[in-house]
Amino acid sequence: MTTAAVIGGGVIGGGWVARFLLNGWDVNVFDPDPEAAGKIGAVLDNARRSLPGVLDVALPPEGHLRFHNSIADAVADVNWVQESVSERLDLKQQTLAQIQSACRADAVVGSSTSGFKPSDLQLGAARPGQIMVCHPFNPVYLLPLVEVVTPETCCPVIVERALELLRGIGMHPLHLRREIDGHVADRLLEAIWREALWLVKDGIATTGEIDDAIRLGFGLRWAQMGLFETYRIAGGEGGMAHFLTQFGPALNWPWSKLTDVPELTDTLVARIAEQSDAQSGAHTIQELERRRDTNLVALLRALKAQDHGAGAVLAAQERQMRQGQMLGQRTEGIEDPAAPVLTLRRVVPLDWTDYNGHMTEAKYLQAFGDATDRFMELIGCDADYIASGRSYFTAETHIRHLDEVHAGTMLEVRTRVLGGGGKKMHLWHEMRAGGAVVATGEHFLLHVSLETRRPSDPSEAIDRALRRFVAAQSDMPKPAGAGRAIGPPR
Amino acid sequence: MTTAAVIGGGVIGGGWVARFLLNGWDVNVFDPDPEAAGKIGAVLDNARRSLPGVLDVALPPEGHLRFHNSIADAVADVNWVQESVSERLDLKQQTLAQIQSACRADAVVGSSTSGFKPSDLQLGAARPGQIMVCHPFNPVYLLPLVEVVTPETCCPVIVERALELLRGIGMHPLHLRREIDGHVADRLLEAIWREALWLVKDGIATTGEIDDAIRLGFGLRWAQMGLFETYRIAGGEGGMAHFLTQFGPALNWPWSKLTDVPELTDTLVARIAEQSDAQSGAHTIQELERRRDTNLVALLRALKAQDHGAGAVLAAQERQMRQGQMLGQRTEGIEDPAAPVLTLRRVVPLDWTDYNGHMTEAKYLQAFGDATDRFMELIGCDADYIASGRSYFTAETHIRHLDEVHAGTMLEVRTRVLGGGGKKMHLWHEMRAGGAVVATGEHFLLHVSLETRRPSDPSEAIDRALRRFVAAQSDMPKPAGAGRAIGPPR
Numbered sequence: 013m014t015t016a017a018v019i020g021g022g023v024i025g026g027g028w029v030a031r032f033l034l035n036g037w038d039v040n041v042f043d044p045d046p047e048a049a050g051k052i053g054a055v056l057d058n059a060r061r062s063l064p065g066v067l068d069v070a071l072p073p074e075g076h077l078r079f080h081n082s083i084a085d086a087v088a089d090v091n092w093v094q095e096s097v098s099e100r101l102d103l104k105q106q107t108l109a110q111i112q113s114a115c116r117a118d119a120v121v122g123s124s125t126s127g128f129k130p131s132d133l134q135l136g137a138a139r140p141g142q143i144m145v146c147h148p149f150n151p152v153y154l155l156p157l158v159e160v161v162t163p164e165t166c167c168p169v170i171v172e173r174a175l176e177l178l179r180g181i182g183m184h185p186l187h188l189r190r191e192i193d194g195h196v197a198d199r200l201l202e203a204i205w206r207e208a209l210w211l212v213k214d215g216i217a218t219t220g221e222i223d224d225a226i227r228l229g230f231g232l233r234w235a236q237m238g239l240f241e242t243y244r245i246a247g248g249e250g251g252m253a254h255f256l257t258q259f260g261p262a263l264n265w266p267w268s269k270l271t272d273v274p275e276l277t278d279t280l281v282a283r284i285a286e287q288s289d290a291q292s293g294a295h296t297i298q299e300l301e302r303r304r305d306t307n308l309v310a311l312l313r314a315l316k317a318q319d320h321g322a323g324a325v326l327a328a329q330e331r332q333m334r335q336g337q338m339l340g341q342r343t344e345g346i347e348d349p350a351a352p353v354l355t356l357r358r359v360v361p362l363d364w365t366d367y368n369g370h371m372t373e374a375k376y377l378q379a380f381g382d383a384t385d386r387f388m389e390l391i392g393c394d395a396d397y398i399a400s401g402r403s404y405f406t407a408e409t410h411i412r413h414l415d416e417v418h419a420g421t422m423l424e425v426r427t428r429v430l431g432g433g434g435k436k437m438h439l440w441h442e443m444r445a446g447g448a449v450v451a452t453g454e455h456f457l458l459h460v461s462l463e464t465r466r467p468s469d470p471s472e473a474i475d476r477a478l479r480r481f482v483a484a485q486s487d488m489p490k491p492a493g494a495g496r497a498i499g500p501p502r
Numbered sequence: 503m504t505t506a507a508v509i510g511g512g513v514i515g516g517g518w519v520a521r522f523l524l525n526g527w528d529v530n531v532f533d534p535d536p537e538a539a540g541k542i543g544a545v546l547d548n549a550r551r552s553l554p555g556v557l558d559v560a561l562p563p564e565g566h567l568r569f570h571n572s573i574a575d576a577v578a579d580v581n582w583v584q585e586s587v588s589e590r591l592d593l594k595q596q597t598l599a600q601i602q603s604a605c606r607a608d609a610v611v612g613s614s615t616s617g618f619k620p621s622d623l624q625l626g627a628a629r630p631g632q633i634m635v636c637h638p639f640n641p642v643y644l645l646p647l648v649e650v651v652t653p654e655t656c657c658p659v660i661v662e663r664a665l666e667l668l669r670g671i672g673m674h675p676l677h678l679r680r681e682i683d684g685h686v687a688d689r690l691l692e693a694i695w696r697e698a699l700w701l702v703k704d705g706i707a708t709t710g711e712i713d714d715a716i717r718l719g720f721g722l723r724w725a726q727m728g729l730f731e732t733y734r735i736a737g738g739e740g741g742m743a744h745f746l747t748q749f750g751p752a753l754n755w756p757w758s759k760l761t762d763v764p765e766l767t768d769t770l771v772a773r774i775a776e777q778s779d780a781q782s783g784a785h786t787i788q789e790l791e792r793r794r795d796t797n798l799v800a801l802l803r804a805l806k807a808q809d810h811g812a813g814a815v816l817a818a819q820e821r822q823m824r825q826g827q828m829l830g831q832r833t834e835g836i837e838d839p840a841a842p843v844l845t846l847r848r849v850v851p852l853d854w855t856d857y858n859g860h861m862t863e864a865k866y867l868q869a870f871g872d873a874t875d876r877f878m879e880l881i882g883c884d885a886d887y888i889a890s891g892r893s894y895f896t897a898e899t900h901i902r903h904l905d906e907v908h909a910g911t912m913l914e915v916r917t918r919v920l921g922g923g924g925k926k927m928h929l930w931h932e933m934r935a936g937g938a939v940v941a942t943g944e945h946f947l948l949h950v951s952l953e954t955r956r957p958s959d960p961s962e963a964i965d966r967a968l969r970r971f972v973a974a975q976s977d978m979p980k981p982a983g984a985g986r987a988i989g990p991p992r
Contacts, residue, residue, distance in 0.1 A: 021539075021616070023738070058791055061795065061852070062795040062796070062798070064910070065852060066806075067806075068820060069792065069814060069824055069847065070848050070912065071850060076630045123844055126752075129754070136932055150735075151798070154795060154799070154802065155723070156816070157715065157813075160840065179819075180822075184812075186714055186715055186718070188706070190705060192701075194755075196711065196715045197715040198766060199701065200712070202697075202760075203693040204694045204729065205729065206753065207760065208690060208729055208730075209764045209774075211682075211686060211689065212770070213764045216678070217680075217686045218777045218781070218986065219730035219774060220777065220781035222728060222730060223729060223731050225649070225676055225686045226677055226724045226728035226729060228646050228647035228725055229647030229687050230691060230724075230726050231724030231728065233639075233727070234720045235717060235801055235811070236721075236810055237811070238714065239716060240710070240712060240713050245640075246640060248513070263696065263699075265683065269698065270696045272761035273699070274700055274703045280699070283703075284699075284702055284709060287709040291710035292535060296532035298544075301548055301808065302551070305551065305552040305641060307804075307808055307809060307811070308552070309644070310807060311801055312805070314800040314801055314803070314853065315725070315797065315800065315801070317853060318726075318800055320726055320793065321797070322645075326672060326983050329900050330558060330559055332670075333559050334559055358559055359561075360559050361555025361556060362596070363804065363808070368504035368542075373867055373899065374868035377863055377901075378864035379980070389818055405858065407903055408900075408901065408902050409900070409901040410898075410900045410987070410988050411898065412897070413897055416895075416955065419555065420551060423558065423944050428682070431972065442618060461848050461849030495989065497900070497985050497986055498945075498985060
């Protein structure tokens with residue numbers, strides 16, 4: 013059992029508490045603030061809500077959380093001490109001295125400092141080699157990055173143990189051996205922050221506009237590839253040196269208030285090109301482009317499902333496109349309720365395939381579920397109706413996979429109504445690709461009250477619309493495969 | 503039908519071509535480079551691979567692409583002209599003059615310039631009011647951001663039309679009325695780029711380390727909220743003014759080479775706080791935290807599925823955790839093949855719920871599919887076996903939803919083998935939450951050759967392992983609901 017002490021329970025300290033606890037560590041806390049327990053509790057609530065489902069396996073049982081009245085009690089006999097007090101050097105040095113007077117000599121002593129160098133923190137310490145910077149990012153329980161800054165004064169055995177423990181709790185230790193004020197990430201953040209303050213001060217853009225400039229553009233790129241790999245792609249097959257030749261001149265243009273720029277000497281260009289080759293040279297530019305695009309599609313679709321940021325832009329476009337198609341189709345449906353209804357027409361996205369190289373089975377049900385949603389809208393069970401507290405829940409599903417489909421394939425689903433009226437609805441979806449039926453979905457749904465979560469009768473209008481389809485289609489032959497059970501293997 | 507002319511077919515021009523074409527516009531291209539068609543074709547290939555599946559509806563039919571031998575031919579009678587030549591002011595001004603001598607007076611004339619101000623581009627133009635900056639981000643076919651810079655010299659009617667047309671093709675026009683070199687996004691990028699060059703030059707971090715510092719930390723935040731909203735959350739309930747009080751001093755610390763910093767006067771603090779209120783004030787900090795966390799979970803899980811960036815960190819953690827569980831379970835499975843096997847134990851993540859407030863139906867199949875994967879591993883059909891060219895494909899699925907489950911719920915799936923041997927495998931999954939069965943999944947699978955994509959016999963070891971389960975479980979009573987068909991509504 014690994015144990016940690018967290019000294020200082022603000023947003024960052026609380027985030028460490030959550031990260032450790034939810035990965036099964038026992039955690040001691042010291043914070044003289046009488047509100048500390050409440051503040052940490054709020055962070056823990058957020059963490060318990062979000063972290064446990066991130067992996068497709070359960071985390072270990074949560075560790076035990078204990079509050080202590082002194083640093084000495086909190087740090088005694090733990091494997092890891094994380095200092096997370098306010099960003100004042102004297103306070104951090106005093107706190108580290110108290111920690112070292114009571115903790116084990118082989119414990120990791122990490123500091124969450126955003127900017128102080130390890131040598132600043134080690135100054136005058138009893139065992140400087142034990143103290144290192146372990147700088148995490150908010151929310152600590154979700155973001156994997158932690159900057160571990162360890163100059164030569166650090167004990168290599170303790171450093172190795174720290175890296176291993178961090179990896180075990182789902183973090184990525186970015187191991188920096190040379191120290192600098194602000195480490196790496198905060199220097200980048202501070203540069204962009206200072207530039208952003210100028211833009212607001214000079215009235216060029218508002219805070220909201222600057223945020224959109226980030227999250228609808230390069231922020232999406234940076235969630236998956238950083239600055240250099242992205243620019244390597246922009247340089248094309250010529251690689252990083254070519255990019256630097258092409259965009260180097262911008263360093264002398266008035267594009268930033270950061271005017272103390274390094275000179276792009278041959279040495280610097282060669283160093284960047286060499287490091288970039290080491291980082292990305294195993295892949296061609298086309299491979300990197302496709303990797304980037306697949307990631308972006310996955311990120312954009314994840315955000316679209318949340319109707320947020322770039323995803324909100326896409327969702328708005330989609331609603332507008334659906335609106336146009338919907339109006340046409342409502343009319344069409346009303347004119348000929350005997351014809352199977354086109355309820356889905358879409359291309360298989362890049363994030364729908366699996367290790368077998370084809371659309372994964374759950375996405376068939378997602379497509380059939382979307383088709384069901386569309387049919388519900390057609391009979392009047394739309395977003396407004398659902399907001400009024402009623403909906404349909406699927407009770408039973410039977411899918412037959414008749415052929416494979418791949419990313420990029422256009423899918424169409426046509427829907428028949430096998431029965432329905434009152435609380436019940438029995439649908440039959442046929443999925444086609446290039447004319448051939450690739451899957452069928454048979455679904456039995458119940459109309460429910462979203463308040464009681466129990467079956468209930470739909471509105472009269474919906475009941476009427478549904479029965480109209482049932483009546484119009486009742487003379488059609490039953491589709492092959494409908495009503496079929498999975499038999500024992502013969 | 504909307505038509506566009508793209509003048510200059512590099513990566514950005516090609517990106518515009520793809521964005522326009524795939525959204526149904528006809529596109530004319532002029533680029534004297536004999537390789538232009540090939541370059542644009544490569545961009546189009548990437549776009550056709552990635553964009554069509556992003557939305558859950560099909561895009562309109564692709565427009566027609568035509569190459570022209572002169573600017574005059576290309577721009578005649580189009581609604582939109584996009585100038586995308588090299589970043590040289592004289593070249594851009596000459597090109598714009600040629601465009602204006604042949605295009606319609608009411609067409610949008612956008613420039614892709616990364617840095618020139620509209621007033622620079624309008625200098626000496628025949629109709630300055632028609633020329634505006636429309637600066638997109640690579641890959642243009644996927645990223646929604648386009649900076650539309652229109653000082654007062656621009657014709658408001660044409661500007662309005664431009665904004666509307668951009669929204670129609672899934673883009674977000676960031677409308678800036680005050681001009682500055684580098685607009686907004688590129689100023690932020692240039693600041694961070696200059697800072698990053700210093701870090702490489704000073705030997706603090708390599709290009710790969712800097713990229714990790716971005717994509718494993720703040721890059722994930724910035725894919726969904728920008729700089730200011732993120733810091734507003736960091737300020738807690740005190741909001742942005744509190745954050746500025748707390749972190750303002752860093753402006754005077756040596757945290758960036760950008761040392762020409764704006765003074766945080768009361769006026770500037772008030773402006774930022776006011777703009778931040780306008781941007782985010784409708785939500786409490788807790789609401790923003792939860793919105794952020796839900797987005798991060800969705801993004802992290804999207805990246806985990808791609809095994810990339812932060813997702814690769816999570817995937818590595820998950821593999822290690824599975825490995826530990828797997829070893830225990832293989833043994834357990836071998837010791838008692840008559841007992842239903844625990845094949846899934848996980849928490850419902852935040853991105854698995856739908857508009858009805860519960861786990862959406864497709865995720866039941868995802869969980870059952872994961873349970874099937876786990877059972878396959880148990881009998882020896884693991885990643886290595888699949889890499890050797892053999893696997894199981896699901897042919898048929900029957901799901902019964904017996905109760906709802908919600909985000910945060912711990913799910914367990916236990917699996918029985920109803921039959922199998924040779925090419926066939928017939929599985930029965932029971933999903934429980936808190937002890938109660940919430941769903942069952944009955945699945946019929948076929949062993950296949952991944953080369954022929956046809957049914958084939960499994961390895962002897964797998965066949966033996968599977969038959970061992972079948973024999974041990976054959977005397978158990980058939981589960982209630984197995985072999986059932988969806989009946990017509992009574």
